[in-house]
Amino acid sequence: MLARALALTVLSVGLAAPAHADATDDAFITNLSTSGMDYGAPDRAIQVAKTVVCASLTANPKTSNADLVAKVTSATNWPPLNAAYFTGAAIQAYCPQYGSLTAPPVPTPAPGGPSTAPSRQPVETA
Template sequence: MKSLLMLLSLAAVIGMAAPAYADAADDQFLAALQASGVTYKEPGKVIAAAKWVCQSVNEGTQMADVVKTVEAENPGLVQENAAKFTALAASAYCPNKLPPAPAAPATPASNG
């Protein structure tokens, strides 16, 4: 998989300053990215881009449109990874913006 170089550019373009240190949410986000196989070079810029995801959604942008922007700004990032990045960002920084998980199907009671 190609790195998130263009996503890092997106973070620079939107003018978000990267924090000098990572907090627990940042650490969890970076660990989730690594576990998912999405690569990056500069953690601070990736964290800023992830926070931009939530800023956009909080301003009313639909999650699907945020995914499209992430993908458009990162030609090496295929749609699946753009969606993965966006979902991981939302999970870390604005979980209230994720759609509710589908309810598990009810298991029939056994007659025993």
């Protein structure tokens, strides 16, 4: 009887689903998943966020976004647009003290004022 109980306990522990380390990791992975980005293995994405993005900023807080994106692209082989999104998500999740480095959103125009958004009109050529 004891052997059977022990076997069932071992089996149930062995079949338990692995969990992310904490709520921050879960929120980060949810952010990436919601974006539709193919980020690969969650553990690898978390590692890159912490060791590439945040470690770079800790070593040099003046690291530019372009340099961070290049480092993420190099570490992952993701296209720059994915690496840029990932970089912002990593800063937001793991090193928000460097959040001022992320690009601000495009401002909305004041009522009746000129638009600050890029024009979608075709450029006329002579």
